[in-house]
Amino acid sequence: MSLYEILLVAYLIVAIMLIGFVLIQQGKGAEAGASFGAGGSNTVFGSSGSGNFMTRTTAILATLFFLISLIIGGITTGANTEADEFQNIEAPVEATIPVVDESDVPVSDQTDGNDVPTSDPQ
Template sequence: MLYEVLLVAYLIVALLLIGFVLIQQGKGADMGASFGAGGSNTVFGSSGSGNFMTRTTAILATLFFFISLTIGSMTANTDKEVDSFQNIDIPVQDVQPAEPLPMSDIPNVGTPVDELETSDVPATEDEPESSDEPN
């Protein structure tokens, strides 16, 4: 139960961390604002956005690493089920080939093979018979 809760929390923290990193301004964004680009007007004020975003990113990153280490330590001591193909301790059983059936046990389906047509294309009545002599 705890493992599933940690996985959900891990997913939420990872998505929030990605979102906060993408929202943040780069280091060169203040340079444009100082020359009148108007980028300094933010929702949190000119200096408040940096502190809020930086702290939130740091907290989310810390949670992300903590949950990662917790999930890793929970799954590190579990034994995996061994697949039958990976277990080489059990020897393979010797299988005897099946004996062929005697000819008298093969059922007769009717028409012998010699009497069957060998062509897959049906013959049409309109075609003239071909001759071996060239024209």
């Protein structure tokens, strides 16, 4: 596995974790609900609440996301790709004429229109 593939996997994992941490965080207006009893879940993360842990983790994941994206961009910028035949429009195209094989053409037994029997009214 190359460095590029490892970075792509790490990039995907960091992006999914970053999305998860952003969605889990409470908004700035959530402190108003804490006075009515909604702040009881913050004690799981310690006395300072989940804000400090969540914001630090989000900042670290965002920094990793940007660093990995810059590294992947630097790796792909230096990579040379081969030009396809459709991208090289200066090369002349060779015209090929299909060859018809004479043995493939069906031949009928009738050579003239005179061989057709006619009905004789009697």
